[in-house]
Amino acid sequence: MDKLEFIQIRRFILKLGKMLHKYGSPSFRLEAYLTEIATHFGLHASFNSTPTTLTIVLWSDHHEDEYNHSARMQPGELDMNSLSRTDELAHELLSGQISLMEADKQLTEIDAMPSPYGKSLTGMAFSLSTSAFAMLMGAGWSEIIYSGLLGFMVYMWTLWALRSKRVSLMLEPVASFTVGLVACAINHYSASGLNIWLIILSSLIILVPGLSLTMGLAELSSRNMVSGTVRVMDACMQLFKLYFGAFLGVSLGYQLFGQQELAMAATLPFWVNWLGVFMLSVGLVAIFRTRMKHVPWAITSTFIAYSASTWSSGFLENGLGAFVGAFALGVFANMFSRIANAPSTIVAMPGLIVLVPGSKTYIGLNSFISGQDIIKTDHIGQETFLILMSLVAGLIFANVVMPTRKAL
Structure with missing residues (x-):
């Protein structure tokens, strides 16, 4: 040479x-x-x-x-x-x-290639994804609608962060602060008894670093110690910044609009969850900039992950259903890599979004600090830890059963 x-x-x-x-x-x-x-x-x-x-x-x-x-x-x-x-x-x-x-x-x-979906479609995808997540969290129709509106406001902050270095450094706390304040105002003037913390969580879900936590643990399991530790700690700091901004916004909202009781949303039919999975998968297509020829695979991956996790949760307790969901998702993603000759990451990431426990970590943080439960759940800390471990183990087992042809 x-x-x-x-x-x-x-x-x-x-x-x-x-x-x-x-x-x-x-x-x-x-x-x-x-x-x-x-x-x-x-x-x-x-x-x-x-x-x-x-x-x-x-x-x-x-x-x-x-x-x-x-x-x-x-x-x-x-x-x-x-x-x-x-x-x-x-x-x-x-x-x-x-x-x-x-x-x-x-x-x-x-x-130098821009997003194939443009800013308008991406903004709509933010609204669609946040509303869909509210559905999966058992929110009522009012919370679902307001989550979508505030999700679009979060997208406007992300656009501003692309143009301003100062805003990019404080994106998480300032976005969550405005969401918390506006959520209190909406609850005060609508007088409909909303679950404002559920609206805040759903509106910020795109910024919640649940996926980064899972990727960090996956890197640690592959003995990439430095990278895994850095990614986990970065995810924790993002989570703290998000929660601090939201807590500050809600505290100011309470001062301006009065103390508001946390209302539990009315239970919706179970089929709404499947609608939420579809809406979330469609929204993630634009957010992740998925190519059109891979869109059917990406949407299918979210249904495989959610259905496998939901089905197995009927006989596996303490969040271990996430192991089955991650295993099924990993096998499907590696199969996609072999058939389409493309990185398995393309379809694995949308499916992981349905499974990652970032939202549960946020819920546990809120319960610890404010003493209020966003949703009715027991042993949130233990369940979050088990879900994290289950996701990593499920992906490792999937790589053994169905090895991928590509490193990506």
């Missing part, structure tokens, strides 16, 4: 690694994927990825050429459209369909 070829290859691997990190790839999957790429080009490699750093070391057989690079990165956000296109591009390169120079050019084009 001559010097020029080595430089071209390491530039491509470096750009590929930074893009996959930007699109929210878990560290253990990112490192394994980049190792496969480097091995294909005849290079030895060592990669170290965390949510905030990416270190790459490359060398040839006899160390004629060596290269190392360490970069400070921002935590990535899930972008299934770019992730899928990047994986397809890497596959075309490895199969000899395109040259290295052409692949490098197309990587730049993918990185």
Whole structure:
């Protein structure tokens, strides 16, 4: 391998690694994927990825050429459209369909690609997803409607955060603060006895880091200690910021509009839960920027995860139904990876959103601080811990039963 070829290859691997990190790839999957790429080009490699750093070391057989690079990165956000296109591009390169120079050019084009759904559809997806989550939490129709409206307000804050660094640093507390204050105002002027904490939780569910907690524990189980610890602690800090903002907003709301009793929502028919799963899956399509050809798979994954978890909960107690749901989801996602030749993450993430216990962690935090229960539940802390462990174990078992062909 001559010097020029080595430089071209390491530039491509470096750009590929930074893009996959930007699109929210878990560290253990990112490192394994980049190792496969480097091995294909005849290079030895060592990669170290965390949510905030990416270190790459490359060398040839006899160390004629060596290269190392360490970069400070921002935590990535899930972008299934770019992730899928990047994986397809890497596959075309490895199969000899395109040259290295052409692949490098197309990587730049993918990185500059906007969301295929635009801002308006994404805003509607926020409203749809928050209303759907309220359905799954057993809210009444009033809470469902108001959750959707406040969810759109949260989306406006996220748009502002993209334009302002100061807002991005305080996105979680300021968004939850305004949601808490407006929820108190709605409850006061509507005089309908709403469960304001349930509305707040549903409105903020897109920002609640339940998925980050699960990914962090999955990284810890794969012995990515640094990355897993960082991700878990970052998720905990996001959760604290969200709750503090909401608690401050509600406290101010009580001062302005008077103390309000926490009302329990009227029970809706069970079929509303299935409608909520469908609405949530459709909303996540735009939020995760899923490509149209993968949309049916992504929607199906949410139904598989929810139905398996709900069915098994009938005879498994203490949240262990999440193990069955995660196992079924993992098998389906790996099957998708084999059939569609695409990363299993594309369909696994929407299904995990239905199962992750971030909402239960938030509920437990509220019960501990305020002494009020958002919903009637016992042993919330124990159940949250068991769900987290069950999710990780279910995905590990699924990878044994149905191994994936791709590292991503």
